[in-house]
Amino acid sequence: MKQGIFTLETNEGLTESVYKMTLRGDTSAITAPGQFVNIKLNGLYLRRPISVCDADCERLTLIYKVVGKGTEKMSAMRGGEKLELLTGLGNGYDVSKSGDAPLLVGGGVGIPPLYMLCKRLREQGKAVSVILGFNSKSEVFYENEFAALGARVIVTTVDGSYGLRGFVTDALESAGAYSYSYACGPEPMLKALYTASAANGQFSFEERMGCGFGACMGCTCKTLYGNKRICKDGPVLEKGEIIW
Amino acid sequence: MVDTRVELSGIRLDNPIIPASGTFGFGSEFAELYDLNLLGSISIKGTTAQERFGNPTPRIAECTGGMLNSVGLQNPGVKAVCEHELPELEKVFKKPVIANISGFSIDEYVQCARAMDAMPQVGIIEVNVSCPNVHGGGMSFGVTSEGAAEVTRAVKEVTGKPVYIKLSPNVTDIASIASACENAGADGLSLINTLLAMRIDLKTRKPVLANKMGGLSGPAVFPVALRMVYQVYEAVKIPIIGMGGVGCAEEVIEMMLAGASAVQVGAANLVDPFACKTIIEALPQTMEKYGIQSLKEIIGGAH
Numbered sequence: 001m002k003q004g005i006f007t008l009e010t011n012e013g014l015t016e017s018v019y020k021m022t023l024r025g026d027t028s029a030i031t032a033p034g035q036f037v038n039i040k041l042n043g044l045y046l047r048r049p050i051s052v053c054d055a056d057c058e059r060l061t062l063i064y065k066v067v068g069k070g071t072e073k074m075s076a077m078r079g080g081e082k083l084e085l086l087t088g089l090g091n092g093y094d095v096s097k098s099g100d101a102p103l104l105v106g107g108g109v110g111i112p113p114l115y116m117l118c119k120r121l122r123e124q125g126k127a128v129s130v131i132l133g134f135n136s137k138s139e140v141f142y143e144n145e146f147a148a149l150g151a152r153v154i155v156t157t158v159d160g161s162y163g164l165r166g167f168v169t170d171a172l173e174s175a176g177a178y179s180y181s182y183a184c185g186p187e188p189m190l191k192a193l194y195t196a197s198a199a200n201g202q203f204s205f206e207e208r209m210g211c212g213f214g215a216c217m218g219c220t221c222k223t224l225y226g227n228k229r230i231c232k233d234g235p236v237l238e239k240g241e242i243i244w
Numbered sequence: 245m246v247d248t249r250v251e252l253s254g255i256r257l258d259n260p261i262i263p264a265s266g267t268f269g270f271g272s273e274f275a276e277l278y279d280l281n282l283l284g285s286i287s288i289k290g291t292t293a294q295e296r297f298g299n300p301t302p303r304i305a306e307c308t309g310g311m312l313n314s315v316g317l318q319n320p321g322v323k324a325v326c327e328h329e330l331p332e333l334e335k336v337f338k339k340p341v342i343a344n345i346s347g348f349s350i351d352e353y354v355q356c357a358r359a360m361d362a363m364p365q366v367g368i369i370e371v372n373v374s375c376p377n378v379h380g381g382g383m384s385f386g387v388t389s390e391g392a393a394e395v396t397r398a399v400k401e402v403t404g405k406p407v408y409i410k411l412s413p414n415v416t417d418i419a420s421i422a423s424a425c426e427n428a429g430a431d432g433l434s435l436i437n438t439l440l441a442m443r444i445d446l447k448t449r450k451p452v453l454a455n456k457m458g459g460l461s462g463p464a465v466f467p468v469a470l471r472m473v474y475q476v477y478e479a480v481k482i483p484i485i486g487m488g489g490v491g492c493a494e495e496v497i498e499m500m501l502a503g504a505s506a507v508q509v510g511a512a513n514l515v516d517p518f519a520c521k522t523i524i525e526a527l528p529q530t531m532e533k534y535g536i537q538s539l540k541e542i543i544g545g546a547h
Contacts, residue, residue, distance in 0.1 A: 001276060003518065040515070045462055046306045047515060086517070208302040208452075210313060211514035214273045216266065217289070217318040218304040220297070227297055227318065232273070 001088050001213050002029035006060065008081045011074075014063065014141040018109065019075050020053070023060045029088025030055045033095070033116035034184070034204055034236050037062065038212035040084040041073050047086065048074070049212050049231070051184070051204075053112035054119065060087075063112035063141070089212050090235050093117050093202055098126055099179025104151070105168050105193055107133040107185025111142055113204060115149075117182055122149045129178060130154070131171045133189065137162035169196040181239070191244055201239045205230050246531040247538040248524075250284070250506050252483055253406035253431045255340055255367045257284035257506060260496060260539060261524050264487050264510035265290050265344035265370065265410075266315065270329040274513070275336040278521045287342040287434075287508060288325070288333070290372050291360075293352040295321035300454040305443040310462025310489070311511055312441050314455035317346055317375055322359045330363055340367025344410070346375055350398045361403035369405050370485075371395060374412030374437035375459075386412040386437075389424035396428035406431035408485060411476075413465075414440045418472050419479035426480045434485040434508065435476060436469045461511040465489040470502050477503025477544050493523050493530035500539060501546040 006025030014020050030037075030052055037060070038047040048070040054061040066075050077083075093113075098121055106114045111132055121128050128151040134140050135158045146153045154171045155163030164171050168185070169192045181201030183193055190203045207230040210218035214232030221228055223241040228234055248259040263274070265287040271280055280286065298318030305312040319325065322345070333341065343366040345356035353371060360366045373386030373395050385391035392409060399407050409425040411418055413436040422433055438459025443452040451457070469488020476484055486504025490496060491512040499507045512519035527539075536542055 001273075001517070003277075044306065045308075045310055045511075045515060046304070208304045210304045210311060211267075211517070213517060215269045215517075216304070216313065216514050217269075217298065217315045218313060219301060220303075220315075220318055221301065222297060 001086055002026060003084065003086055006083045006085050008077055008079055008083060009059070010079060011077055015139050017066045018139070018141055019064055019066065021062045021064070021074065023062070023083060023085070024058055025060065025085070027055045027057060027060050027087060030060070031088060032092025033120055034092035034113045035088060035090045036212070036235065038086040038089055039074070041070055044070055044073070046210065047212060049089070049209050051113040052116060054116045063109065065109040086212060090231060091233065093182055093204070093236050095120050095124065097180060097200070097202070098182070101127040101129070101178050102180045102182060103175055103178035103199070104128060104130045105133070105181060105183040105185070106130070107168055107189040108139070110185030110189070110204070113184050114182065115142060115145060118146055118149050118151050122151065128152070129175045131156065131168045131175060133168035133185065134162070135159065167192060169193055172196055194239065194242065194244070202236050203239060203242060204235045205237060206235065246528050246536065247540070248527050248531070250540055252368060252485070252506055255406070259284045259524050259527060260500065260504070260506040261520050262287055262342065262485065262506055262508045263513055263520050264508035265372070267510040267513045271333045271337055274517060277517055280337040281339065282524055283337070283339070283520055284506060285339055285342050285367065286333070286337060287344050287370055288329070289319050290317050290344045290346045290375065291319050291322050291325045291356055292317055292346050292348070293322055293355045295319070295324065302452060302454055303458070305452040305458065307441070307443060307460070307464065309464035310460055311514070312443060312453060312458035312460050313438070314453045314458035316455065322356045326359050326363055330365060334365050341365055342368045342370045342408070344370045344372055346372040350394060353395050354398050354402050357399040358402045361405055366405060368408055368432070369399065369403055370408045370410050370434050371399055372410045372437070374410055386421070387415050389421050392421050393424040393428035396425045396430045400429040408432040408434050410434040410437055412437050413468060413472055413488070419475045422476040423479050426482050430482060432483040432485065433476060433480065434487065436465070436472050436488045439465055439468065461489065463489045463491055466495060470498060473499060473504050474502040474546065477547065491519065493526040496523060496527065497530065497534065497536065497542065500542050501544070503544040503547070505543050
């Protein structure tokens with residue numbers, strides 16, 4: 001974990017409520033895809049944890065959905081503004097377990113951390129398939145970005161207005177055979193995938209957090225390997241340890 | 245050179261700053277960030293006789309100027325704390341620690357106190373009779389003078405270490421409970437624990453916390469905590485560790501003027517992991533600014 005001041009470079013809407021923010025600063029604490037940052041915002045007591053969509057040695061991309069006061073403040077920020085971040089939080093995904101043909105499954109704002117994961121897996125020459133789930137066509141984002149990494153991308157919408165009609169689990173058959181699964185999204189999606197997919201995998205979870213770095217025990221869940229703090233021992237859990 | 249040293253029941257602290265129980269775990273997360281030995285002491289995560297998972301999540305909510313938690317005393321149990329957590333902490337923190345213990349019966353308090361008594365690195369046993377997040381235990385002892393005194397007597401019987409009782413603000417007269425603890429043999433008092441509070445989610449129309457209610461902490465509670473330290477200082481002769489919403493060196497001094505011999509910093513650690521370090525570094529210049537040569541001399545100075 002590191003604390004650092006970041007300078008906002010861009011902040012643009014991808015859809016009506018989903019925004020993409022790029023920040024410049026010291027990203028050296030970010031060591032794995034699936035980790036998150038915790039953002040200090042003026043006027044709000046608790047920080048806001050946002051998963052890392054992409055990071056290189058000096059730049060950070062965050063994709064977030066406006067759902068409350070914190071993300072509203074974020075969406076109103078302009079280039080040049082400074083943000084104080086805790087970086088390198090959480091365990092992140094373990095890419096070493098992917099096998100040759102991993103499947104990435106994301107729902108809504110669970111999709112962003114899969115982008116950096118997809119990038120890492122493609123760098124290692126893996127044949128990556130991605131299922132991106134949304135409610136409706138107007139909410140779709142990052143389909144082309146994943147495709148540009150060389151992944152096979154399947155989009156599902158619940159109302160059928162774009163891609164395959166249905167949930168991400170309805171696309172599992174069209175995804176073909178896969179060696180391993182990585183997922184991030186709302187808990188009902190993760191649960192459905194857990195049941196529908198036989199492959200091993202890693203799922204990323206969300207919880208209301210106090211500190212974001214393991215001190216307050218605010219976000220603990222039970223696993224087969226004991227109590228785990230979503231912020232520090234997670235947010236990524238092995239499929240085999242999850243207790244619903 | 246100003247003098248930041250203070251003393252609690254014969255234990256010398258280099259400065260009055262102590263991370264509060266439940267906001268610092270057993271130190272390891274913070275040891276990655278700075279040298280813990282600059283702290284006055286550390287109050288470890290509240291420990292119970294048995295391992296506890298705590299309450300269901302969500303356990304955290306936010307409010308203007310603070311936060312609510314309903315963690316519910318999650319801890320690995322006193323055996324694991326003594327065999328694993330405390331030895332780990334000893335590797336990175338060489339000063340006496342404050343062992344915060346809690347229980348659901350007198351027996352459990354006694355069991356924890358006995359175990360902590362056997363740990364050389366424990367300087368003070370801080371007895372939590374005030375956790376608002378556990379049903380049927382914890383706070384039920386701390387909301388009456390009789391209950392608080394009963395726990396005090398029982399713990400004092402099994403340890404020679406200084407015993408500090410951590411008091412609840414969720415009472416009508418904190419000074420009378422403080423006096424009852426003093427009369428029962430308490431060596432000192434820690435106050436305040438969190439204030440029982442609530443938030444409701446407008447979308448679900450239900451309480452945000454799964455436990456419905458939780459403890460309020462953060463800057464919002466500072467004036468309440470300060471008032472209670474002030475009141476208790478007038479009622480007792482034993483030392484007070486003041487806490488509640490402290491976030492800067494000025495507030496540390498304010499707390500000491502109200503009557504605190506040392507000051508715990510809680511919620512601030514969660515939003516700024518460097519909070520204690522920053523406060524400690526700011527103390528000397530803040531003391532100079534207000535013409536304070538020695539912190540010891542200002543304790544209770546507002547009375």
